[in-house]
Amino acid sequence: MTDLEFRNATGDDIPALVELVTSAYRGEASRAGWTTEADLLDGNRIAPEVLRADIERAHSRVLLAQGAAGSAQAGELLACAHVASENGAGYFGMFSVRPQLQGHGIGKALLAEAERVVRDDWRLPAMRMTVIDLREELIAWYQRRGYRRTGIKKPFPETDPRFGIPKRDDLRFEVLEKELRND
Secondary structure, eight states: OEEEEEEOOOGHHHHHHHHHHHHHSSSGGGGGSSOOTTEEEEEEOOHHHHHHHHHHHHEEEEEEEEEESSSSTBTOOEEEEEEEEETTEEEEEEEEOOOGHHHHSSSHHHHHHHHHHIIISSSSSSEEEEEETTTTHHHHHHHHOOOOOEEEEOOOOOOOOTTOOSSSSSSSEEEEEOOOOOO
């Protein structure tokens, strides 16, 4: 795994973030990794104005994972995720790792950093996320990291610029949750 440094995104990071998130989820570039949604959705995965709002609002951070100083990828944006305080728990989303770097532990390290922010900085008891319920391989990845399926399903928004344009009519979100301990 690449040595990583974490930092919070700023408005200056928006163009690079849009490119990273799009490459991880949409189009042919996303097929280099295992998290692609190219067969499920078209369109943008994130709109710059939504990203800016996530960066600027209170109790919300867009976390960046960059190559650590002295590493071959020093300063390069390798992964990102959005974490926020919502309804008494952390919410995790917009999780993106460069497709060609997926499977090398970067995502696992970024998820652990997001959990640390929610548990230690915000003192919240749990992390929640929504995942398209057809994404069994991705859900299994989260389950190996302690998340559980809640059985709560939410309709997929057909017109929200954060999620794209469905290619199928059977898309739904399922809520996953993990208890975070403050020991």
